[in-house]
Amino acid sequence: MPRDAIILGAGVAGLSTAVFLQREGWKVTLLDPLGPAGGASFGNAGLLSPDTVIPAAMPGMWRKVPGWLRDPLGPLTIRPAYLPKLSPWLARWLGETRLARVEANAAALHALHAPALEVWRELLGETGFRGLMRQSGQVQLWEGSGGPGALETTLRARHGIRAEALGPDDLRQLFPGISREVTRGLLVPGNGHTVSPARAVHSLAEQVLAEGGVILPQKALKLIPREGGGWSVLANTGMHAAEALVVAGGAWSAELLAPLGIRLPLETERGYHAHLPNPSIELRVPILHKSRGFGLTPMEDGLRAAGTVEFAGLRAPPDERRAAQLAQQAKRLFPDLEFGAPRFWFGQRPSFPDSLPVVGGVPGRPGLYLCFGHGHFGMTGGPPSGRMLAGAMAGRGMPAMDALSPTRFSGAVIA
Numbered sequence: 001m002p003r004d005a006i007i008l009g010a011g012v013a014g015l016s017t018a019v020f021l022q023r024e025g026w027k028v029t030l031l032d033p034l035g036p037a038g039g040a041s042f043g044n045a046g047l048l049s050p051d052t053v054i055p056a057a058m059p060g061m062w063r064k065v066p067g068w069l070r071d072p073l074g075p076l077t078i079r080p081a082y083l084p085k086l087s088p089w090l091a092r093w094l095g096e097t098r099l100a101r102v103e104a105n106a107a108a109l110h111a112l113h114a115p116a117l118e119v120w121r122e123l124l125g126e127t128g129f130r131g132l133m134r135q136s137g138q139v140q141l142w143e144g145s146g147g148p149g150a151l152e153t154t155l156r157a158r159h160g161i162r163a164e165a166l167g168p169d170d171l172r173q174l175f176p177g178i179s180r181e182v183t184r185g186l187l188v189p190g191n192g193h194t195v196s197p198a199r200a201v202h203s204l205a206e207q208v209l210a211e212g213g214v215i216l217p218q219k220a221l222k223l224i225p226r227e228g229g230g231w232s233v234l235a236n237t238g239m240h241a242a243e244a245l246v247v248a249g250g251a252w253s254a255e256l257l258a259p260l261g262i263r264l265p266l267e268t269e270r271g272y273h274a275h276l277p278n279p280s281i282e283l284r285v286p287i288l289h290k291s292r293g294f295g296l297t298p299m300e301d302g303l304r305a306a307g308t309v310e311f312a313g314l315r316a317p318p319d320e321r322r323a324a325q326l327a328q329q330a331k332r333l334f335p336d337l338e339f340g341a342p343r344f345w346f347g348q349r350p351s352f353p354d355s356l357p358v359v360g361g362v363p364g365r366p367g368l369y370l371c372f373g374h375g376h377f378g379m380t381g382g383p384p385s386g387r388m389l390a391g392a393m394a395g396r397g398m399p400a401m402d403a404l405s406p407t408r409f410s411g412a413v414i415a
């Protein structure tokens with residue numbers, strides 16, 4: 001009898017896990033009310049960053065926060081009514097800005113991210129990979145006196161990551177027409193991007209179906225441990241049972257687990273995109289604008305400006321002005337840029353305070369596995385997480401997963 005698993009969530013994390021579990025001989029059923037790539041995996045900036053090791057929480061970062069908060073359409077905003085609910089997560093985030101924590105988080109990000117392109121190639125096969133992925137490098141940009149901090153440079157060097165400083169002339173050569181507001185850049189040649197995050201994730205879903213997996217448009221409502229082993233899931237239009245249960249529900253995962261007494265400090269960092277069809281410029285390398293908190297990525301059907309962070313919880317309606325602002329930011333970066341009618345999107349990043357996901361089993365809950373919390377880097381870290389989790393579920397030791405254990409949060413309850 002093949003082993004069987006129910007996976008909650010058909011984003012990049014759940015589908016990567018599903019494909020690798022099938023390769024281990026498991027039978028998988030995925031539940032997702034939105035279908036494949038209906039969450040954050042649909043509209044992200046598509047940056048693939050094996051050479052990204054810098055966590056969001058860095059020393060001294062809090063000093064920049066008041067300036068950001070003054071601009072409601074800026075790179076970071078907190079809706080005032082949500083601040084009391086957010087405070088415990090922010091306190092943990094501040095704790096992660098200590099040097100020892102930053103160093104540990106960077107090492108864990110390196111271990112998780114480094115194989116990302118290789119794992120995407122394993123998932124998609126050579127032809128699929130070439131059609132969807134570009135090993136283009138990425139360029140980070142700053143305005144005014146901004147630039148990479150000394151600690152960032154140290155961390156990159158420690159992990160053997162190549163990066164090349166770019167001055168105004170280099171930038172103008174690489175990006176003709178770029179605004180003179182931009183003063184510095186950093187080329188990270190080992191990074192890349194996808195020309196369509198949605199198509200990449202749909203390719204995973206097609207593989208799952210082709211290998212006999214099942215993807216049902218259902219919402220899990222309750223997770224129930226079965227007497228004698230295994231798990232049942234009560235969904236809105238069905239009941240399912242399997243030996244193993246994988247929670248890969250992105251930003252919604254914590255509320256699925258809370259009734260089991262499992263409380264993890266997961267927050268949603270809401271983000272937006274403005275997709276710009278028929279752009280008048282061709283971007284050879286994707287951009288990460290560090291001073292303004294967004295990415296600008298060349299995709300198969302236009303340019304995508306995506307990013308910024310809004311803390312307002314899972315249920316607050318989107319603020320469409322933030323998406324429209326991203327189109328303005330793209331224009332500000334390239335003043336001569338013209339494009340067709342932009343398409344706007346809003347999504348929820350599942351984020352822990354240390355920028356790392358949880359990947360692995362839950363102690364004391366045999367058969368229950370977690371794979372969520374990839375924050376800003378899920379297109380990068382999701383596939384390696386799925387490969388590791390499937391390996392662990394098949395009984396192989398996966399040492400890199402120790403740093404991703406759900407037990408790492410002090411005071412987090414796993415009852």
Ligand SMILES: Cc1cc2nc3c(=O)[nH]c(=O)nc-3n(C[C@H](O)[C@H](O)[C@H](O)COP(=O)(O)OP(=O)(O)OC[C@H]3O[C@@H](n4cnc5c(N)ncnc54)[C@H](O)[C@@H]3O)c2cc1C
Pocket residue numbers: 008009010011012013014031032033034035036037038039040041042043044045046047048049218219220221248249250251252253256269270271272273295306307308346347348349350371372373374375376377378379380381382
């Ligand atoms: C604006 C923006 C830009 C980004 N840019 C990048 C980038 O450039 N590079 C990068 O690596 N990452 C980026 N990210 C992050 C990346 O998109 C996420 O980390 C990643 O998509 C998370 O994948 P996931 O599968 O965990 O979650 P999701 O894709 O959100 O999938 C979770 C799924 O769970 C389902 N679900 C929820 N509740 C239930 C339930 N009760 N039952 C069943 N299913 C349920 C949802 O419907 C959803 O489809 C960005 C994110 C945003 C928002």
